[in-house]
Amino acid sequence: MAANRFGKTECGAAEMAMHLSGRYPAWWRGKRFQQPVRAWAAGITNESTRDVVQAKLIGPPERREAWGTGLIAHECMGETFLAYRVPNALDTVSVKHVSGGFSSLQFKSYERGREKWQGTALEVVWFDEEPPLDIYLEGLTRTNETGGLVYVTFTPLLGHTDVVGRFLGAAHDDRAIVGATIFDAGHFSEAERERIVASYPAHQRDARVKGMPVLGSGHVFPIAEESIRCEPFVIPPHWAQINGLDFGWDHPFGAVNCAWDRDADVFYVCKEYREREATPLVHAAAVKPWGEWIPCAWPHDGLQHDKGSGEELARAYATHGLQMLPERATFEDGTNGVEAGVLEMLER
Incomplete structure (x- = not known):
């Protein structure tokens, strides 16, 4: 859960590539899979999944000769199967795992609805952008019997939703947040950061710049909370x-x-x-x-x-x-x- 333009999708795609191939850097302290995995990666729509998630993992969707130039190395690429009715979109790709055999990655989207998320057991699920609660829960269900991993990369523009609440609520051993602000993004100069911060409406800055959820879904008032918030005090009885x-x-x-x-x-x-x-x-x-x-x-x-x-x-x-x-x-x-x-x- 981080600021806009921080590189959340790049991070999510890099982790997916590691799990699919079994190629983990020495510094990696996260979960490791020693065998091939079954995985799903998803965005909001079929087109955004193709243009963002698939592009990061595989390479430019419109240039098939460049498939294998994404975060999944060319030498790890196995068979690819095209999606139905979405030009240049992949449905499934197999990825060679270092242990032998092939991992399977299927691309999904939220617009297909919860029913399309039912079915098989998985080891890894990656949501790029915040999913609806029912789809998020189906993703969790897919990993129950495998002890697998579900992760979400997003900026919390929808506010304190039920999905956000699962992470900001009571602490749980199975959930964690990795946060980052635009000030943690080393690829921006100080002048660029100031320009980007100033470009956002005041009421969206906490979400877009700091990765903090706004007050509510569909923010109503274009006013920064800090401009109207005060310290608690006892309400006088005559009010x-x-x-x-x-x-x-x-x-x-x-x-x-x-x-x-x-x-x-x-x-x-x-x-x-x-x-x-x-x-x-x-x-x-x-x-x-x-x-x-x-x-x-x-x-x-x-x-x-x-x-x-x-x-x-x-x-x-x-x-x-x-x-x-x-x-x-x-x-x-x-x-x-x-x-x-x-x-x-x-x-x-």
Whole structure:
């Protein structure tokens, strides 16, 4: 998980070439396979897999006479099989392993869907760019019986997704992060780094320059977090407080606690909660400690487990002790457009 233009794909391709061929440098401290492996390498689309992943490993896709000039050495190249309907794209390539025999590498993409990731056991899976959670989990499943390896090379532009959360959450012996910023990239001069940093919008710089995930998927506000963040403090009792709820089941339920300093007309977002596939009882138990007296605003609808209306959900949360407002949240004219709400917050 690293900055843009650091060389993440180059690193991922180099590791894949090592595992396929069994040619490990003396300094390599990672996992080593002593026998030929079965591997998959994937990008977002069939075309991006061809133009990026295949090009790094094999050589220029459009020049077959140059296949073998990538990170997989020409003398290690075995049979190649073309993909269907994607010009110059490879489906499978065999790679000679130092122990004898051949490793097998198949190129995949996320656009084919999770079903295309089911099936065979593998020793190595490489995701170039962040995959959807269901595809990532299928990749893990492919290596369960072999004790194999799954790795991802990406810049976390999608924010704190479920995939990112697996690495930034509780520590686990089977997971690790290797991070790098643009300041670790020796192939850029100081002037080039400054130019690149300045070219990105402020709210994307942490992700693109430092390899740190932005606040959320589909970043809404073009504002750097550090420009609006403050140190924690005790909310004065005379400030108004309100909770905002967003119902969800497949997509996460979300809640925030907010406080309003009327004198300075400053609105603070103080606490947040996010959880998927849990009941109103669970969500209410998480929100009530913020203050059972705090009123809760709620939307007109949401993706509910029972597919009921927003009103029905509001009553369910009220039953579990939240102070739900009597009516759904709207503007003064009765509308509830998202864009209008975002613009109003941005212009305050």
